Amino acid sequence: MARFQILPTEVKFFDWFNKSAANLLEAAKLLHQLLVDYTNVDSRVAQITEVEHRGDFIVHETMDLLSRTFITPLEGDEIRALISRMDDVVDAIEAAADALLLYRVERPIPEAEHLARLLLESAEQVCQAVPLIGDKKHLADVQKYTVEINRLENEADRVLRTGLARLVDERDDWFELFRWKEILQIIEDATDRCEDVADVLGVVVQKNA
Numbered sequence: 001m002a003r004f005q006i007l008p009t010e011v012k013f014f015d016w017f018n019k020s021a022a023n024l025l026e027a028a029k030l031l032h033q034l035l036v037d038y039t040n041v042d043s044r045v046a047q048i049t050e051v052e053h054r055g056d057f058i059v060h061e062t063m064d065l066l067s068r069t070f071i072t073p074l075e076g077d078e079i080r081a082l083i084s085r086m087d088d089v090v091d092a093i094e095a096a097a098d099a100l101l102l103y104r105v106e107r108p109i110p111e112a113e114h115l116a117r118l119l120l121e122s123a124e125q126v127c128q129a130v131p132l133i134g135d136k137k138h139l140a141d142v143q144k145y146t147v148e149i150n151r152l153e154n155e156a157d158r159v160l161r162t163g164l165a166r167l168v169d170e171r172d173d174w175f176e177l178f179r180w181k182e183i184l185q186i187i188e189d190a191t192d193r194c195e196d197v198a199d200v201l202g203v204v205v206q207k208n209a
Contacts, residue, residue, distance in 0.1 A: 013073055014134035016062040020086040021130040023058060027051045027093040028123035031187075032116040034097065035108045045097040052094040055087045074133075078204050085196045086126070092190035093119070099186055103179035111163030112180070115156055115187040122152045122194035129201055139209045146198035156191040160184050 027048055034044045062083045066076060074082075100108075129145035132138040163184050167177045 012065055013062070013069075013079060014131075016058055016065070017082060017086075017130050017133070020055065020058045020062075020083055021127045023051060023055050024086050024089050025120075025123045025127040027055075027090045028116075028120045028190075031093050031097055032113070032120045034100075035113045035116045038105075038108055041100065041105075045101055048094050048097040052090050055090040059083055059087045074204060074208065078200065078207070081200045082130075082197070082204065085193065085200050086130075089123070089126075089190055089193040089197065092186060092193050096183060096186040096190065099179075099183045103183065105179070105183070109163070109180055111159055111166070111184055112187065114159050115163075115184060115191070118152050118156045118159065119187060119190050119194070122149050122156075122191050125149045125152070126194055126197050129198075133201065133204050133208075136208065139205050142201050142205050146202050149194050149198040153191045153195040156188050160188040 030044065030048050030051065034041065034048075062079065066072065066079055072079060125145045125148050129142045129149075132142050132145075164181060167180055171177055
């Protein structure tokens with residue numbers, strides 16, 4: 001049974017959801033831009049770290065609101081899952097950016113940019129889907145975005161496998177293979193985390209439609 005209530009607290013929850021989705025999208029854009037134009041790496045990784053800190057703040061404020069709210073627009077577990085899964089994406093993006101510095105990458109390989117582009121497209125889908133859960137009339141529209149997120153995650157799996165196969169075939173430099181295996185996997189993990197967001201959105205739709 002749907003639990004949408006006409007209460008001021010509802011607006012606050014959905015505002016935080018939307019802020020989290022926008023934050024996720026910003027992080028994905030920054031990572032993609034970095035891998036397309038690999039300059040000023042230290043400062044641009046620092047920007048991604050700032051976005052990650054903002055994500056932590058959003059999670060904190062949402063959880064604080066949840067602890068103070070008696071009647072919520074969604075189940076408490078749904079609120080916690082949605083805000084946490086979106087933050088997980090940002091955490092993975094920051095981890096990928098940090099890895100670029102840790103492994104002293106001089107120039108990205110094509111597969112890294114491809115994965116970052118798929119991640120950005122997934123983030124765009126999340127950012128379009130999340131605002132729809134605030135209006136029961138548009139809940140059914142969420143499904144087309146979750147389907148696309150799942151498709152993009154499958155494509156990211158394929159790019160990861162193909163990229164690793166190429167690196168193994170070339171294997172002129174084992175360190176090159178090692179570091180790119182780590183970095184590509186982290187970026188692909190971020191697309192997995194987007195799929196986790198899609199799964200939570202699917203549950204929200206199912207329970208509240």
